[in-house]
Amino acid sequence: MPDAPTAKGRATRARIVEGAAEVLREQGVAFATLDDIRSRTGTSKSQLFHYFPDGKDELLLAVAQFEADRVLADQQPHLGRLDSWESWQQWRDVVVERYERQGDHCPLGSLFLQVGRSRPGSRAIVTELMRQWQQQLAHGMRALQANGMVSSALDVDRTAAALLAGIQGGVAIMMSTGDSTHLKAALDTGIAHLRATAGEPTARKPVRT
Amino acid sequence: MPDAPTAKGRATRARIVEGAAEVLREQGVAFATLDDIRSRTGTSKSQLFHYFPDGKDELLLAVAQFEADRVLADQQPHLGRLDSWESWQQWRDVVVERYERQGDHCPLGSLFLQVGRSRPGSRAIVTELMRQWQQQLAHGMRALQANGMVSSALDVDRTAAALLAGIQGGVAIMMSTGDSTHLKAALDTGIAHLRATAGEPTARKPVRT
């Protein structure tokens, strides 16, 4: 049941997904019950199973997709325009701010664990998110190369992969410890690494916390 | 009940923790029941609650500590002797190999989610693990500095934090996608970043957080 036939149905379905996302973010996937979601969204049990016939797993998967879409959307328009040091810096700040605001909860990570890595669905969502994210980072790095701001010898794909890993790990550590130091370190070091290849041995000091 | 009075009791307790760790790694925390653990370890319900009076949460926490201890132990002795490029490379290989073998399951991450970040216990375990890990990385970097192989102006703590974040993220991505590319990229880029500072007496300005 990907789409409901009527407008009313679609609205209800959307309400369920969004409300479920809220509940999951607040309580954690492991502790959220269908009844919590039901009461939060003002729906009945039958509605939940009407729109998600395969039950909780299907709903969780829908929420995962919903959250995954937000991840990249929240980084725009900066992520799409990484063609100057300034825009990289702005993007960096947005990422830090977004995850600091999100607090100590990773909707996607926990959803993934709950639904189970075996399910192709959940894996596909995460894989695709990572692919797009990394691709946009790489695109930004190539833009810098085109502007002569970064060495053309830089292995863009590997560097983008490393930066993405740093972000993910920084977020993960922040979820665990409540401290965003590692996220900032990963971002700043990653950007510094780019700058270091610019060919200028002169130092820069543009990073702020 | 941190320790059992008799040797037999201690052995049973250890058997429970180790068996539980196996079950959790195989099935995932979300799907493992006390009965699974009970049958795997050849114990009875009463034994479980005899050694872990606070029930499942306490057992999970003990398993988390058990797994956390293994993480650093598995990286030794390399992690403790990061004083040459060769040893860094060996350590890098061990980390990749360890996590590739572990497959698509992160015992610690899922345990953390299940027990709940609110609990001080689980947070403390992860925080302490990250602290020690990062400290050993920083120690290795300082050894390189002492040998003149890395610029003395390098902000060791920040670089170590970034590298740690990269590892965590690389592992997380590997869990999700089954691909260790990001982990390798994070490690290799991190080490390359160190090497790049080798001949630079003039330093980038370190950034404090």
Next chain:
DNA sequence: TAGAAGATGGACCAGAAAGTCCAGAATGCC
């Protein structure tokens, strides 16, 4: 050796939560 403390087995309980079902209201379509 006898009593106490610890360890073990397993039946039993209680609550929770996913999922089912059907009646009835709303809505869209001709």
Next chain:
DNA sequence: GGCATTCTGGACTTTCTGGTCCATCTTCTA
């Protein structure tokens, strides 16, 4: 307006699982 489809409400069932309880066996100690 009337029929068909969709949507909604909520009671009910069923299964699962964490946790309790107590009787019994083993081990240690005085």
